Amino acid sequence: MNAHAKITKLDDLNFDNRYIRELPADAEAGNHRRQVFGACYSRVEPTPVANPQRVAYSQEVAALLDLTEEACVADDFAQVFAGNRLSAGMAPYSTCYGGHQFGSWAGQLGDGRAINLGEVVNAKGERWALQLKGAGPTPYSRTADGLAVLRSSVREFLCSEAMFHLGVPTTRALSLMLTGESVIRDMFYNGNPQAEPGAVVCRVAPSFTRFGNFQLLNARGDMTVLKQLADYTIRTDFPHLGEPEPAVYIDWFAEVCRRTAEMIVHWQRVGFVHGVMNTDNMSILGLTIDYGPYGWLENYDPNWTPNTTDAENRRYRYGNQPQIAFWNLGQLANAIYPLIEQVEPLQQALNVYKQTFEQNWQAMMADKLGLTTLPTDKDLYTELLSLLELVETDMTIFYRQLALISTQYDVSDDALIAPLSAAYYVPEQLNADYKSRLIAWLKTYIKRVQQDGTSDDVRRERMNAVNPKYVLRNYLAQLAIDQAEQGDFTGVNELLDCLRDPYNEQPGNAAFAEKRPDWARQRAGCSMLSCSS
Ligand code: AMP
Ligand code: MG
Numbered sequence: 001m002n003a004h005a006k007i008t009k010l011d012d013l014n015f016d017n018r019y020i021r022e023l024p025a026d027a028e029a030g031n032h033r034r035q036v037f038g039a040c041y042s043r044v045e046p047t048p049v050a051n052p053q054r055v056a057y058s059q060e061v062a063a064l065l066d067l068t069e070e071a072c073v074a075d076d077f078a079q080v081f082a083g084n085r086l087s088a089g090m091a092p093y094s095t096c097y098g099g100h101q102f103g104s105w106a107g108q109l110g111d112g113r114a115i116n117l118g119e120v121v122n123a124k125g126e127r128w129a130l131q132l133k134g135a136g137p138t139p140y141s142r143t144a145d146g147l148a149v150l151r152s153s154v155r156e157f158l159c160s161e162a163m164f165h166l167g168v169p170t171t172r173a174l175s176l177m178l179t180g181e182s183v184i185r186d187m188f189y190n191g192n193p194q195a196e197p198g199a200v201v202c203r204v205a206p207s208f209t210r211f212g213n214f215q216l217l218n219a220r221g222d223m224t225v226l227k228q229l230a231d232y233t234i235r236t237d238f239p240h241l242g243e244p245e246p247a248v249y250i251d252w253f254a255e256v257c258r259r260t261a262e263m264i265v266h267w268q269r270v271g272f273v274h275g276v277m278n279t280d281n282m283s284i285l286g287l288t289i290d291y292g293p294y295g296w297l298e299n300y301d302p303n304w305t306p307n308t309t310d311a312e313n314r315r316y317r318y319g320n321q322p323q324i325a326f327w328n329l330g331q332l333a334n335a336i337y338p339l340i341e342q343v344e345p346l347q348q349a350l351n352v353y354k355q356t357f358e359q360n361w362q363a364m365m366a367d368k369l370g371l372t373t374l375p376t377d378k379d380l381y382t383e384l385l386s387l388l389e390l391v392e393t394d395m396t397i398f399y400r401q402l403a404l405i406s407t408q409y410d411v412s413d414d415a416l417i418a419p420l421s422a423a424y425y426v427p428e429q430l431n432a433d434y435k436s437r438l439i440a441w442l443k444t445y446i447k448r449v450q451q452d453g454t455s456d457d458v459r460r461e462r463m464n465a466v467n468p469k470y471v472l473r474n475y476l477a478q479l480a481i482d483q484a485e486q487g488d489f490t491g492v493n494e495l496l497d498c499l500r501d502p503y504n505e506q507p508g509n510a511a512f513a514e515k516r517p518d519w520a521r522q523r524a525g526c527s528m529l530s531c532s533s
Helices: 018-022 059-064 069-073 075-081 150-166 211-219 223-237 246-270 318-340 343-369 379-390 395-402 413-423 432-452 456-464 474-485 490-498 507-513
Strands: 041-043 053-057 093-095 098-101 104-108 114-121 127-133 172-185 194-205
Touching: 018 041, 018 114, 018 223, 053 059, 053 069, 053 075, 053 150, 053 490, 059 069, 059 150, 059 172, 069 075, 075 172, 098 211, 104 211, 150 172, 150 194, 150 246, 150 474, 150 490, 211 223, 211 318, 223 246, 223 318, 246 318, 246 343, 318 343, 343 379, 343 456, 379 432, 395 413, 395 456, 395 507, 413 432, 474 490, 490 507
Parallel strands: none
Antiparallel strands: 041 093, 053 172, 093 114, 098 104, 114 127, 127 194, 172 194
16 A cells, blocks of 8 residues: 555555454354453444434544545544444454452453454554444443443543643544433432433554453463463564563563553653553553543642542542552563563563653653753752642643743842742732742752753743643533533534644633633532543
8 A cells, every 4th residue: 555545435444453363252252241261352343323423533543544534524434433334344342351440359341331443554554453432332341331421532532632742652532423322320429310422432542452451361360362462462562572482571561661651751741640540441552541530630739639439549649640550560560470480570670660760750850840951859859849739839830831930030039930820729828938938949940950051942942842831621621521512512623623732832722721710629520520431
């Protein structure tokens, strides 16, 4: 196929369904709930829906698949990606995995509402797996319905794309469709079930394999399939590591550790809180996966989690994400141990996580502050982070405004902190003590910048390249959802458009950079989310 191939009809997508070709299938047929042994997946078809309607699609993801705009606006696109028609080459299936949920082993989970359509190989030879989320029950649906509602689908669709444009490793989203059917959800788990619009997102990633796929095979003592899945994953997604053998399994695990560390540092950089870092929600490729009750830090608070289901223990709070990723990698190490049968190299690989995290975190903080040299004293960071936490400070706005302060001219203390005032939620919290600490910190910071010899222009440019102006603020997503639920998709599409370019000032979109309004403080969906989706 030539490099400029343009696909106008979905039937022309080039499917090469290696996953189902090379891995063992569930021997049992039929779409009923069951435990699945000795297999990586079950064949299952999406459930047709009443009236597919396109809410939005990502032109960048369409381009990855060589799809033209014509293909994406056609009615057939809505039909196919809402689950009503299989286009040529699609061979749908759901995968089998387990996982630790909130620290406890949960046994078989699996794709309870995700159906893979197959893998497209694009004109560049890249492999992209397509997956519908919310397209009906599968053998892994347990007691649930296999469906998804519009609000959670808008959140998944927008956040996948926002994260990509922020430079955070993530699964992508091609499309967001309404099904024309309603889905019953008890959003607050308080005995108030409501009908909500049903929706389907088509997710796209090189692979959707999770730590939990390996864990379940190990838990069941199925070493044959465990090895098959590991070998398949290495050959397909880590081909640079060479043919699978014990030393390669170790290299592979070390790479998973490294990629996971890189991903977590990005999360910390942009203030993303995943909300449900169960091991079944950890991608073997180090991609952010499964956007559920995630949230974005507004006021900097390491203890914050958006997930009301985790409100008590706050296991998955912002400040705990690095430790949790490490714990999850430990579970993956246990799962693949039979392939290696040595503890020491696995432990060394786990150290790769710690080293990569530490190094990247230091570099990330230096970047956020526009420093070229990594300060040897951690005080600069720790004092800053204490200050951010002490009074309600919008993290995103703070770093953008910090880029504006002058390090080259002597200014009065008041003039020095003036640019930062936009970041504070409760200005009265800035008492004299706080202000003097902040000024002292700023003066230390200014000295460091001067030691580096960086001009303010260069520093600003550097900082603005890593400190986003626009993130998917929780309340912005909710406003777009409110509108979409009324049948108006402009909010979703405007946000999608703005979040394509998160580091540059967009005068027309200034409203999307504003801090959370007061009304959003306690409104559901804006600061608190349940797992109901
Ligand atoms: P999550 O916490 O969203 O990652 O989901 C955990 C498990 O529950 C996975 O196995 C999901 O496939 C499954 N699940 C979540 N929601 C549904 C649903 N509405 N129908 C079927 N399975 C679901
Ligand atoms: Mg999940």
